[in-house]
Amino acid sequence: MSAGLSLEQAPPLSVPLRFFLSAPLFGLAAAGLLLWLGPDALASRWSAGALALTHLLVLGVLTMVMCGALLQMMPVLVGVRVARPRLLGTLCHGLLLLGTLSLASGFLGAGREAFRAAVALLGLGLGGFLAVMGLGLARVAQMQDNVRGMRWALLGLALTLGLGLLLGLGHSDLGLPLWRLPLTDLHLAWGLLGWIAALVAVVAGQVVPMFQMTPPYPPLLRRWLAPGLFALLGWRSLAAGYGLPLAQLPVLLLAALWATFALLTLRLLARRRRKVGDASLDFWRLGMLALLLAALIGAAALLAAPAAAATLGLAAALLFLLGFALSVVNGMLYKIVPFLVWLHLQQRLATRIEVRHRIVLPNMKSLLPEPRTRRQFHLHLAALVVLLAAVPLPALLRPAAALWLADFALLGLNLLGAARRYRAECRRIDRHPDAVSGSPASA
Amino acid sequence: MLTDFLTADHGDCDELFAKAENAAADGDRAVAQAAYAGFEAAMERHLSIEETVLFPEFEARSGMVGGPTAVMRMEHGQIRAMMAQLRQALEDRELDDFLGLSETLHILIQQHNMKEEQMLYPLCDSTLADRAQILLERMQAY
Numbered sequence: 001m002s003a004g005l006s007l008e009q010a011p012p013l014s015v016p017l018r019f020f021l022s023a024p025l026f027g028l029a030a031a032g033l034l035l036w037l038g039p040d041a042l043a044s045r046w047s048a049g050a051l052a053l054t055h056l057l058v059l060g061v062l063t064m065v066m067c068g069a070l071l072q073m074m075p076v077l078v079g080v081r082v083a084r085p086r087l088l089g090t091l092c093h094g095l096l097l098l099g100t101l102s103l104a105s106g107f108l109g110a111g112r113e114a115f116r117a118a119v120a121l122l123g124l125g126l127g128g129f130l131a132v133m134g135l136g137l138a139r140v141a142q143m144q145d146n147v148r149g150m151r152w153a154l155l156g157l158a159l160t161l162g163l164g165l166l167l168g169l170g171h172s173d174l175g176l177p178l179w180r181l182p183l184t185d186l187h188l189a190w191g192l193l194g195w196i197a198a199l200v201a202v203v204a205g206q207v208v209p210m211f212q213m214t215p216p217y218p219p220l221l222r223r224w225l226a227p228g229l230f231a232l233l234g235w236r237s238l239a240a241g242y243g244l245p246l247a248q249l250p251v252l253l254l255a256a257l258w259a260t261f262a263l264l265t266l267r268l269l270a271r272r273r274r275k276v277g278d279a280s281l282d283f284w285r286l287g288m289l290a291l292l293l294a295a296l297i298g299a300a301a302l303l304a305a306p307a308a309a310a311t312l313g314l315a316a317a318l319l320f321l322l323g324f325a326l327s328v329v330n331g332m333l334y335k336i337v338p339f340l341v342w343l344h345l346q347q348r349l350a351t352r353i354e355v356r357h358r359i360v361l362p363n364m365k366s367l368l369p370e371p372r373t374r375r376q377f378h379l380h381l382a383a384l385v386v387l388l389a390a391v392p393l394p395a396l397l398r399p400a401a402a403l404w405l406a407d408f409a410l411l412g413l414n415l416l417g418a419a420r421r422y423r424a425e426c427r428r429i430d431r432h433p434d435a436v437s438g439s440p441a442s443a
Numbered sequence: 444m445l446t447d448f449l450t451a452d453h454g455d456c457d458e459l460f461a462k463a464e465n466a467a468a469d470g471d472r473a474v475a476q477a478a479y480a481g482f483e484a485a486m487e488r489h490l491s492i493e494e495t496v497l498f499p500e501f502e503a504r505s506g507m508v509g510g511p512t513a514v515m516r517m518e519h520g521q522i523r524a525m526m527a528q529l530r531q532a533l534e535d536r537e538l539d540d541f542l543g544l545s546e547t548l549h550i551l552i553q554q555h556n557m558k559e560e561q562m563l564y565p566l567c568d569s570t571l572a573d574r575a576q577i578l579l580e581r582m583q584a585y
């Protein structure tokens with residue numbers, strides 16, 4: 001009976017934090033690469049630079065944060081029991097980090113050995129993560145909408161990973177070079193929509209109503225968004241694979257689905273009952289606006305003449321990755337990191353009976369001060385606007401890259417500030433004059 | 444059934460919390476203080492209902508004394524300590540401190556509620572199905 005029920009507190013802080021602190025570094029690498037390559041990088045989505053950039057961002061930033069957050073949340077909120085969280089976290093993080101670097105260097109010309117290493121590292125790292133999470137989720141007794149949604153998102157990651165590994169083997173001269181084009185298309189569609197967007201939708205269904213105090217999402221949407229998404233992606237994959245007619249229709253329906261989700265979320269956020277806003281809320285709003293625009297522009301790209309279609313497609317892709325996914329992830333980090341730091345400090349203090357009532361811990365807002373998070377939001381917004389302007393005006397690409405560099409640097413510094421504050425507060429607790437030296441009172 | 448009642452009660456507490464926080468954000472200390480007192484009373488009632496009615500019943504039936512309910516009781520302690528800090532901030536007329544703390548309390552309560560609503564309450568509903576009516580009446584009369 002107790003299989004699905006572990007309400008123990010979270011894994012050690014270092015487990016999620018190493019994922020969260022690595023993400024801005026990959027962002028810096030991506031922005032630096034864009035600055036270095038300049039307008040050539042985005043000339044074609046098949047260019048080596050574009051592929052390296054995309055994977056630094058999608059694996060190194062987005063998937064990095066999402067894996068860290070899932071390792072943290074699943075045991076606490078869904079009741080998935082993760083054995084040896086520290087070991088799993090260390091392995092998964094290390095493999096994902098090295099695998100992403102190998103893959104990016106492979107795209108940038110490091111040769112087939114780099115692709116082989118990437119296939120092995122990412123296959124093990126993400127495959128292991130999926131195995132642990134999948135097994136855990138399969139054992140959860142209560143089937144709430146968020147558990148269902150989580151399973152779909154992990155299935156999306158599994159399919160994306162599988163396709164990616166096939167493609168990686170192709171780059172390693174071990175695989176199926178003839179299929180590369182359709183496989184890349186599927187890999188892209190499943191990765192962006194079946195994994196990233198699907199996971200954001202699950203998370204939003206849970207956290208938007210709770211933390212912003214909005215009305216809930218309509219049950220119909222919560223129940224059927226993920227299955228509907230997967231049906232459309234499947235339809236599109238089959239239509240592409242077998243050259244079926246109406247191959248465009250599922251894509252238009254996918255755009256309609258995500259536009260609906262974005263509009264609905266914006267409407268819910270407008271009806272929230274807490275007045276106090278923060279940078280995190282602004283990131284969510286921006287993210288949903290960008291998702292709406294990405295869906296509309298993506299649909300327009302499908303119907304436009306080929307010359308315009310490439311430009312519109314690029315704009316939609318940038319809006320999706322940097323405007324939508326990155327903004328939402330950024331907004332989530334600004335809630336998760338200060339709360340986890342606070343929670344772990346609280347727990348540390350609770351075991352020190354002798355000083356428990358003499359130390360006042362900093363609250364979340366002082367761990368991650370609002371002016372700093374707000375400043376990074378403004379930088380993020382500016383970087384996005386200039387980057388979009390660079391789609392028709394390539395001369396703006398390097399200034400845009402410089403803004404992204406600053407954006408990721410500030411995000412990293414903000415998160416690092418909270419982590420350093422954690423250390424300082426730990427020392428303050430341990431070295432308090434009334435603390436019994438070196439002996440944490442054990443329960 | 445128990446899930447529905449207790450989840451709705453979480454929602455009522457949230458409403459009172461938002462009222463206090465919104466007033467503090469508007470700089471209206473008197474309204475904030477009155478609303479906050481209402482919130483704290485409602486929250487205290489909710490926590491006590493769980494600790495004196497629901498948890499003992501669940502612990503007796505399931506035999507799990509050191510399990511999920513122990514974690515929930517510990518978190519109740521954290522919530523109470525935070526609530527006292529917020530009350531103090533209002534008494535000291537420190538609205539900025541209050542708003543800094545309110546975010547922390549809000550997330551603390553929400554993640555706690557999430558665990559209860561997702562896991563503990565459904566488990567209580569299935570473990571205590573035959574006692575649900577009696578328990579519900581005791582909770583409503585509390």
Ligand SMILES: [Fe+2]
Binds near residue numbers: 490493519555
């Ligand atoms: Fe509770």
